[in-house]
Each structure stands twice: as C-alpha cells, then as structure tokens.
Amino acid sequence: MPKPRMTTTMWHPFANMAELGGRAVRIVRGEGCTVYDEDGRAYLDATASLWYCNVGHGRRELADAAQAQMTTLAGFHTFEAYANPAAESLCDRLAELAPMQGARVFLTAGGGSDAVDTAAKLARAYWSAAGRPDKRVILSRSFAYHGMNAYGTSLGGMAANVEPYGSLIPEVGQVPWDDASGLSTAIDLAGAERVAAFFCEPVVGAGGVLLPPRGYLERVQAICREREVLLVVDEVITGFGRLGAWFGSLRFGLVPDLLVCAKGLTSGYLPLGAVVASSRVAAPFWEAGSTRVFRHGYTYSGHPTACAVALANLGIIEREGLVARVRELERVLASALQPLRSCDLVAAVRSGVGLLAGIEIREDRRQADPALMSKLVAAARERGVITRSLAGRALQVSPPFVISEAEVGRIADVMATVLADAA
Ligand SMILES: Cc1ncc(COP(=O)(O)O)c(C=O)c1O
Missing domain, CATH: 3.40.640.10 (Type I PLP-dependent aspartate aminotransferase-like (Major domain))
Incomplete structure (x- = not known):
C-alpha cells in the first residue's frame, strides 16, 4: 500500500473524506496503460482514468x-x-x-x-x-x-x-x-x-x-x-x-x-x-x-x-488506427472476462460492444456487506489494477485503446482472484 500521509486541505470529489482520513493514492506518472504512485508502484489503469485516456498516458x-x-x-x-x-x-x-x-x-x-x-x-x-x-x-x-x-x-x-x-x-x-x-x-x-x-x-x-x-x-x-x-x-x-x-x-x-x-x-x-x-x-x-x-x-x-x-x-x-483496434479488442476483452460469470459474487458481466465492461456484483452480497464494492476496488489496486465501483453495483473496465492483449488478460486474472478471495 502507498504510505499514508495526512493531507488536510484537499477535498476529493465523490469521496467520504471522514473515511479517507488524508490517505490518498498519489499518482505521479503515467506511461501507456500504466500509472505509478509516489512509491514507484505500478498500476494497470483499467479505467483509462475516468474513461478518458483513450490514447494512453505519457504521450510526448x-x-x-x-x-x-x-x-x-x-x-x-x-x-x-x-x-x-x-x-x-x-x-x-x-x-x-x-x-x-x-x-x-x-x-x-x-x-x-x-x-x-x-x-x-x-x-x-x-x-x-x-x-x-x-x-x-x-x-x-x-x-x-x-x-x-x-x-x-x-x-x-x-x-x-x-x-x-x-x-x-x-x-x-x-x-x-x-x-x-x-x-x-x-x-x-x-x-x-x-x-x-x-x-x-x-x-x-x-x-x-x-x-x-x-x-x-x-x-x-x-x-x-x-x-x-x-x-x-x-x-x-x-x-x-x-x-x-x-x-x-x-x-x-x-x-x-x-x-x-x-x-x-x-x-x-x-x-x-x-x-x-x-x-x-x-x-x-x-x-x-x-x-x-x-x-x-x-x-x-x-x-x-x-x-x-x-x-x-x-x-x-x-x-494509429485506434478505433479499429477497439473493434479488435472488444472481442478480446469480452472473452477474457467471460469466465468471471461463474464467480459466486458476480451477477453479470456486461461487455461485447467496444472497449468497456461492467462486472455486476450480486445485490444480496452487496446488501450483506455495504463496504463490499470498496473492498473489491482496494483489493484490485493491491494487486496492481485500478478499477472503480459504478453506481455502487458494478466494477468498471475501460482501459486505454493502446492496451495489449496480455494486459487485458492481466486485468481479467486480477479480477478473478479478487472476486474469488472476496467470495
Ligand atoms: C455520459 C457523461 N456525460 C457527462 C459527464 C460529465 O463530464 P465531466 O465530468 O467531464 O464534466 C460524464 C462524466 O463521466 C459522463 O459520463
């Protein structure tokens, strides 16, 4: 985990500041589909930041x-x-x-x-x-x-x-x-x-x-x-x-x-x-x-x-033909995420149109543990993959278009591990 450091002034969007307690994941650098925190830890950016970094990070x-x-x-x-x-x-x-x-x-x-x-x-x-x-x-x-x-x-x-x-x-x-x-x-x-x-x-x-x-x-x-x-x-x-x-x-x-x-x-x-x-x-x-x-x-x-x-x-x-690349990758992403459908925690995997997916977590499990989504997000980050909770019900996958097939596979593997551990 990145080392906690108290900050007292930055009010994060969409964050529970009482709980965050000054602990932020400080992202300091990015290259392609990877971003790095202040301690040099690498994270695969499975969200293209907030859905936007289509061409990837670090473009000179x-x-x-x-x-x-x-x-x-x-x-x-x-x-x-x-x-x-x-x-x-x-x-x-x-x-x-x-x-x-x-x-x-x-x-x-x-x-x-x-x-x-x-x-x-x-x-x-x-x-x-x-x-x-x-x-x-x-x-x-x-x-x-x-x-x-x-x-x-x-x-x-x-x-x-x-x-x-x-x-x-x-x-x-x-x-x-x-x-x-x-x-x-x-x-x-x-x-x-x-x-x-x-x-x-x-x-x-x-x-x-x-x-x-x-x-x-x-x-x-x-x-x-x-x-x-x-x-x-x-x-x-x-x-x-x-x-x-x-x-x-x-x-x-x-x-x-x-x-x-x-x-x-x-x-x-x-x-x-x-x-x-x-x-x-x-x-x-x-x-x-x-x-x-x-x-x-x-x-x-x-x-x-x-x-x-x-x-x-x-x-x-x-x-770089990135629009056509998304068409190729949409099948790659959908089939990489396919096995998650059989995870106990997963209600549905929505993918197959474009380079994005939502992994829906079962409602009964979310109700039983209101912190489940944030635990899953934190566990994925622990394993080097950045995802987010969407509407408190699904995990976001929407990487930059320059992602490699191997990196898509890694996102799927980390998700599978995190979901299995939490189940
Ligand atoms: C569909 C849609 N419309 C509008 C917005 C708002 O964009 P912004 O946060 O850049 O103001 C977003 C942000 O995620 C969005 O997803």
Missing part, C-alpha cells in the same frame, strides 16, 4: 502540441467575433466526424458537464427561436449520468447524485433506461408540444455499463422524430472510439440533433468539451438575416491550447 506528442500552441498563443477568448486557428480546425474536424450533415460545433470549456448544460440550454433556446417556447421539458433515463452542473445533476438517473440538491432545473423528467415505450408514454403525459429534448447515452457508462437492449436506440430515435423532440446523444464516454466507431451514434445508426462530447476529445490531456449541433438546430441562429444570439459560452470555450491538444489527439487516434 500531446505535450509538444500544447507547448507549441502555448508559446505562440496560449489563450484568447472566442466570445463575439474572436476565433483562433486551432479552435476553427477542431470544429471543422468534429463536424466532419459527426454523423450529421452540415453540423455546427459549439466548444465548451471544462469537460462533459459544461457540454451537457450547453446542449440542454441550446435545446430550449432552439424551440424558443423556432417559435415554440412552450417546449421546455427535458427527459432523461434512469441510471443516466450527465455530469454535475445544474442541468446534468437534474437529468441524472441515480438518486444519490440528485437528491441532496433539491430541484435545480424545473421541467425535467425521467424514463426507464431500457424501455422505449416508457419514452412515448412520458412524452404523451407531458404533451409533445411541451417536450424539448431527450438525453441519452448510447451505452450508459457511470450507471454501470448498461448496453442498450436490441433496437432500443433506433426506437427512441424514431419516437423523437415522430413527436418532434430533439434527440441529444451524450457521447462524453462513448465518443472518439470507445465503442469501436468514432461515435456511438455511428455504431448504432443514430443521427442526433445534438451530440455532446468531451473526455476522449483530448484523451484528458487538457479539459475540453463540445456540442455538435445539427443544421436544423443551428439554422435559427445561423440563417441569413437572423438576429438571434445563443447567449451562452465560457471564458475558456475554444481555448487554443486545449484545441491544439485535441487536434493532435485525434491525429493519434487516426494515425
């Missing part, structure tokens, strides 16, 4: 891209008339990669949460601009995670993340994650003339890696089209290759009205997000003679250094 090329941009123009805003070449090139590239024709791209700053809030506000602004200001209701799914800003929190489908804060955003609603007819019912109940948008992750990530039931995504897309509800696809996790296509939307035949992305856009080397808007949503703001302004943006929207790093990162994914 991305540091060089940041340095080149910083020494030319580190930062300048993009409000009103200002742009910079890196931001413009990135928007062009994203518009090219996205499944929509004639897309326009709005760059955000911090990460996925900013992009989610931007998409939600844009959905409402679109309907106002289209002369239907009553279309305000935004629907999302149980188990959804759309970040931690106000809209994202209110749209979240995990009670523990939502309840402490009261009602932040009015006119939101939730539908079951796996039942398309639940969406039609909710739209009918609210009245289609009041529903602005439906938010949907192609594969639910933080909610436990929930793969869409066959036909579910096609069906919700059709329902949204029929009822004139904007389809907002949250690709913060699934974008940039995680599902074996540049976007999950491409894999599942979705053409979103708004596509939200972040994380893999820069592989986390710098924070950046984006909302890709279809030509339909962009039209009221872009058509000749319009005086409408989307009065929204962040100081660091289109930050040139972040955009330069994003371009270099997309260049690596393309040059």
